[in-house]
Amino acid sequence: MANIHTQYKKTIYRVLKDPFTRTALRRAVESFRKNRDRALEAFPYVKEEAKKLIETKNQVIDNFDYYIEKTMKVVESMHAIPYYAEDADEALDIMKKIVGTGKTIVKAKSITSEELFMNEKLEEWGNEVFETDLGEFIVQLLKSRPMHILAPAVNIPREKVAEIFSQFSGEELPPDPPRLARFAREFLREKFFNADIGISGGNAITADTGTIFLIENEGNIRLATSAPPVHIAVIGIEKILPSLKDGMRLLEVVSRYAGYLAMSYVSLISGPSKTGDIEKVVVYGAHGPKELHVILLNNGRKEAAKDPVVKQALRCLRCGACMYECPVYPLTTGYWGYKYMGGIGIPWTAYITGGFEKAAPMAFTCTMCGRCVKYCPMEIDTPKITERVREILNEKGLIPPYIEELARNVIEKGVPY
Ligand code: SF4
Ligand code: SF4
Incomplete structure (x- = not known):
């Protein structure tokens, strides 16, 4: 000690x-x-919305088992594959079975995945992992870890980012944020479209429709969860909300308190991509992923709720x-x-x-x-x-x-x- x-x-x-x-x-x-x-x-009414959200969150925290079961059932009914992981080991076992080895993986920012040491494990199993959020990408190249839950590279000034990117690319890059962001965009673009699997967390998942809420500004989450043929979402059970309407409320509260008038992108994902355009035959995997795996993670949350x-x-x-x-x-x-x-x-x-x-x-x-x-x-x-x-x-x-x-x-x- x-x-x-x-x-x-x-x-x-x-x-x-x-x-x-x-x-x-x-x-x-x-x-x-x-x-x-x-x-x-x-948006002054957001303070009132936050109060309503407190009640809703308390309701889920006091009734985890009920909401987990409800969410699992609805996720399945949407042709996605639900899992419940009691702890980190169970979550990683599930991941290993889905991912296997030799895959290219693009990841959206997810502190829940940090909780599981997911990148280290994915690499240990013989896969290649790319963080796609700019801050996470910087942190990954630096072999460090996120320093803020929203802005992982908050402690790294532009001069340092230029140094890291220059070393990585072999090209002299200036400490100019637009130029540095362009470098990351160009490098990661090809990874999105060649990846086998996209992994994300979730800001919320709703128990009535099985909808995963993903809120972001960069657009990387949207690409990571829609370009590869397989999407895996790892979501803590405290992120369950009873209804889609509650998810909309959370979206407003999170955005405003994070300092945004509006977030650039909000993805609502309810099941894998599908089409019925040819003779009304439902085919899964149209332009988006063919498979959606949703892992609901406990890992101590129920214990904390006691x-x-x-x-x-x-x-x-x-x-x-x-x-x-x-x-x-x-x-x-x-x-x-x-x-x-x-x-x-x-x-x-x-x-x-x-x-x-x-x-x-x-x-x-x-x-x-x-x-x-x-x-x-x-x-x-x-x-x-x-x-x-x-x-x-x-x-x-x-x-x-x-x-x-x-x-x-x-x-x-x-x-x-
Ligand atoms: S602001 Fe909150 S977390 Fe920070 S030192 Fe004060 S009590 Fe602790
Ligand atoms: S991250 Fe936001 S919701 Fe969480 S404790 Fe801090 S202020 Fe509250």
């Missing part, structure tokens, strides 16, 4: 001194806040709004985290991926200031959840040694040091 803490402290101190991270985050925070305020001002305080974390929409308001996140970025990051990443690390040991130093990085609560559309009380996680850490004997030392000093000397 001591190693986890030493390593974590070392990483955090290193990133605190990194001027590139500060520059990139200062730019990102300023522009995010401006955009979010503008979006909420233009705790009356922690369960609210499952309402998270991954809009990222909390991170841009947090006093700690802009200094630490995703290094304050494991797969899930920032304050909201604490319960997700403890219950979903990583475990309580990995969540322990994270829980004591949060200042409990509560700024994130004010800006969260789902009214998730992160400091309260953090307090609860700290309580459990104490019960499990997993309090970081330096915290115990601080506490001892306060008790004995009245000062922390």
Whole structure:
């Protein structure tokens, strides 16, 4: 356990001194806040919509089994293939059977796939994987990991991106964002159309129509889920919503709180591509995928739902709004985290991926200031959840040694040091 803490402290101190991270985050925070305020001002009713969505999300979290069964049935009725994975191993077994080996795979951004270490596994099984979101593509080339749930390369300034792309292409590319985006577009275009499989997550899946919601700006998700002949969607069970109407509400709430007046693309996928244009004979696989596999993943979500305080974390929409308001996140970025990051990443690390040991130093990085609560559309009380996680850490004997030392000093000397 001591190693986890030493390593974590070392990483955090290193990133605190990194001027590139500060520059990139200062730019990102300023522009995010401006955009979010503008979006909420233009659509003031969204705050009310968010409140309704909280009720809906709670209803699903309190009745997971019912909604999982309902969603599986409707997905099947739409000629897609549903699966339920109890944990990461089961999800990977399912993936392995579908994917096999020797395939080219294009991936849309998905933190759920990070949770499964999916890229590493796909490559281990002998496949070639390309991340297609620009930020994820940068992170993949850098052999790093996403540093924000929405903007994975938020901590990487343009100069660094130019350096990475230049090395990769063998061509001298300038630190000019449009030129760098064009390079990624040209490189990835051919991959979309030659890939065997496209893998995505999902912002939501509806239990009445089996519709997967995918919200994006780049257009890569649309290509990755429609150009290859097979689409696999891996979706956490907390993303289930009762109805298509709820999905539409989520779309508005996520977009506005993520700072957009409108997202460029919204894909609603209900089953594989089909046509009945020749003598009304239904043929699957017209222009889009012939096969759609939907894996619903538990992996600790049901366990988190049992705790009356922690369960609210499952309402998270991954809009990222909390991170841009947090006093700690802009200094630490995703290094304050494991797969899930920032304050909201604490319960997700403890219950979903990583475990309580990995969540322990994270829980004591949060200042409990509560700024994130004010800006969260789902009214998730992160400091309260953090307090609860700290309580459990104490019960499990997993309090970081330096915290115990601080506490001892306060008790004995009245000062922390
Ligand atoms: S905790 Fe709230 S603000 Fe943060 S990403 Fe989740 S829904 Fe958005
Ligand atoms: S309570 Fe924690 S996660 Fe929330 S804004 Fe403060 S430091 Fe950040």
